[in-house]
Amino acid sequence: MRIRYSWYTLVTVLALPLILMLSAHVSANSKIQVYVDREPVVFTLDPVIDRGTTLVQLRPLLEALGVDISWSAAQRTVTGVKDDNRFSLTLDQSHAQVNGQRLALSVPGRSVNGHTMIPLRFVGESTGAAVGWNGNTRTISVYSQELIELIGLSQEDAQREVTEGAWNRTSATTTSPSGLYSRSYTHYSDNRNCVGVCMDQLYFVNDRQVATSLPPEGPDAVRCTAGQCQSYEIKGGQLILGSGQSFKIEQLSADHFTLDGRTYVRHEPLSRLQLDGAYVTNIAGNLSNNQTYVFQADGTFTEQGESASAGTYTVINYGILLKHDGGRVEKRMFYRPDHNERVLQIGGSMYTRDTSGPSIKTAPLPDKLTTERQAEKKLFSTAAPSRQRELKDVFVTLQAYQWAELDIHPDYSHTFQGFGNEGVIALTVRYEVQNRTGQTLDTATLEPRLRVNNFAGEVLASPNLVPPPVGALKTDEAATQLAVFLFPKDRYSEFTRFELALGGLTLNGGAPWFGEQWLVFDIFNTLD
Numbered sequence: 001m002r003i004r005y006s007w008y009t010l011v012t013v014l015a016l017p018l019i020l021m022l023s024a025h026v027s028a029n030s031k032i033q034v035y036v037d038r039e040p041v042v043f044t045l046d047p048v049i050d051r052g053t054t055l056v057q058l059r060p061l062l063e064a065l066g067v068d069i070s071w072s073a074a075q076r077t078v079t080g081v082k083d084d085n086r087f088s089l090t091l092d093q094s095h096a097q098v099n100g101q102r103l104a105l106s107v108p109g110r111s112v113n114g115h116t117m118i119p120l121r122f123v124g125e126s127t128g129a130a131v132g133w134n135g136n137t138r139t140i141s142v143y144s145q146e147l148i149e150l151i152g153l154s155q156e157d158a159q160r161e162v163t164e165g166a167w168n169r170t171s172a173t174t175t176s177p178s179g180l181y182s183r184s185y186t187h188y189s190d191n192r193n194c195v196g197v198c199m200d201q202l203y204f205v206n207d208r209q210v211a212t213s214l215p216p217e218g219p220d221a222v223r224c225t226a227g228q229c230q231s232y233e234i235k236g237g238q239l240i241l242g243s244g245q246s247f248k249i250e251q252l253s254a255d256h257f258t259l260d261g262r263t264y265v266r267h268e269p270l271s272r273l274q275l276d277g278a279y280v281t282n283i284a285g286n287l288s289n290n291q292t293y294v295f296q297a298d299g300t301f302t303e304q305g306e307s308a309s310a311g312t313y314t315v316i317n318y319g320i321l322l323k324h325d326g327g328r329v330e331k332r333m334f335y336r337p338d339h340n341e342r343v344l345q346i347g348g349s350m351y352t353r354d355t356s357g358p359s360i361k362t363a364p365l366p367d368k369l370t371t372e373r374q375a376e377k378k379l380f381s382t383a384a385p386s387r388q389r390e391l392k393d394v395f396v397t398l399q400a401y402q403w404a405e406l407d408i409h410p411d412y413s414h415t416f417q418g419f420g421n422e423g424v425i426a427l428t429v430r431y432e433v434q435n436r437t438g439q440t441l442d443t444a445t446l447e448p449r450l451r452v453n454n455f456a457g458e459v460l461a462s463p464n465l466v467p468p469p470v471g472a473l474k475t476d477e478a479a480t481q482l483a484v485f486l487f488p489k490d491r492y493s494e495f496t497r498f499e500l501a502l503g504g505l506t507l508n509g510g511a512p513w514f515g516e517q518w519l520v521f522d523i524f525n526t527l528d
Contacts, residue, residue, distance in 0.1 A: 132162030181264040218319035218333035255522035269317035279351035340383040377404035448483035498523040
């Protein structure tokens with residue numbers, strides 16, 4: 001029997017000929033997929049082929065490569081800057097400028113329904129990225145110079161890989177894991193390389209191969225052709241490796257699974273993540289031998305400890321590229337074990353945010369608890385996972401969530417009755433809904449619920465604590481929404497697992513769109 005917890009009352013006409021002309025070159029059932037650094041890129045306008053030239057939407061692709069884009073409406077010119085490289089492209093002209101040099105274009109850049117489309121080849125010519133097209137799979141693959149350097153590829157090998165397109169990652173499902181998974185445990189004996197809090201990692205390359213031991217540069221540097229992977233299959237509730245080992249696999253979802261009772265949590269790639277703050281680690285268990293990285297949001301860092309240094313950093317998927325001012329380059333694995341900014345895994349060491357100095361205050365998400373000053377939030381856990389799920393061409397991105405203990409303002413104490421005497425815990429979630437269905441959706445019907453303890457119960461959202469949803473959401477539009485869930489503090493400790501579920505979405509006229517299906521995200525928490 002399930003228990004439901006509810007403690008609180010709860011395209012333009014002028015652009016159409018051009019779109020039709022471009023679309024005539026591509027079968028309606030042969031959508032082109034685009035990947036940057038092995039991760040899929042979502043476009044408002046899909047790539048098309050015109051007179052043998054592939055055209056792609058400029059902004060999503062180049063921003064995924066770390067290019068700063070600006071637009072001059074008066075000159076109809078797009079300008080891009082990245083490090084020491086600069087380009088400019090004027091719409092409907094047969095050439096562009098790259099680092100001061102004139103570059104001929106096979107097809108001019110153009111505007112389609114307000115979006116700039118450019119020849120695919122220009123992406124590589126303007127950024128130095130390796131760009132490949134696989135006609136058999138209708139896949140565009142792009143490797144940035146940072147990824148090529150991080151995983152140690154030659155330019156020739158990078159070009160071969162993007163042309164093959166075989167390394168692009170797929171989404172994890174309830175039947176097939178994908179990407180990096182880890183589990184943490186405590187180890188204090190000296191018969192392993194790790195002492196203290198340790199991490200085990202598994203990297204599922206695809207639905208046939210897994211790496212159980214990772215190189216220092218991280219999962220993207222895994223080379224199955226060099227014997228760094230094992231084959232695997234999931235059959236009869238067992239994960240069976242090519243070596244003959246087998247493990248009981250349970251609770252397989254898009255975010256985690258258990259192997260022989262040990263929980264492994266999936267980590268999303270974190271490309272171009274901006275870090276801000278000081279992180280310290282204890283090297284080899286020696287409390288007097290600490291190393292500290294101080295990261296700035298502008299992409300610079302300083303290193304304190306045995307070897308003081310400074311330089312620039314770039315996060316690419318599951319790796320970080322540290323370029324020191326003296327010319328030294330470090331290539332190390334990178335992810336966030338707790339799915340928040342407090343702990344970073346850099347290489348084989350865990351770095352914890354240094355809170356002994358001036359703290360960097362995280363602003364509460366703007367629900368009505370905050371904007372109407374109904375309560376003061378004492379945040380104890382925050383995360384910005386940027387995880388995306390898709391269902392029937394609706395893309396939902398879990399942007400951020402915050403756990404807080406509430407100090408209720410006396411003027412509103414009567415509205416929080418029924419929560420006991422121990423206090424109230426609030427979870428505020430922010431997510432973005434992007435409509436690519438070709439129809440108008442009614443976002444007011446998208447219902448958020450919080451499943452607890454493996455669906456043993458559900459906590460309903462409190463809609464009167466968030467701004468109203470936008471309602472009608474046209475195709476190719478996006479909207480950000482909030483949800484708030486409340487718990488009595490004395491009951492909150494009973495829950496060990498949380499899942500955000502989103503369902504019930506309909507079209508603007510009321511016709512069901514999601515039906516009985518739900519989009520589900522894991523939510524993590526830490527109560528200090």
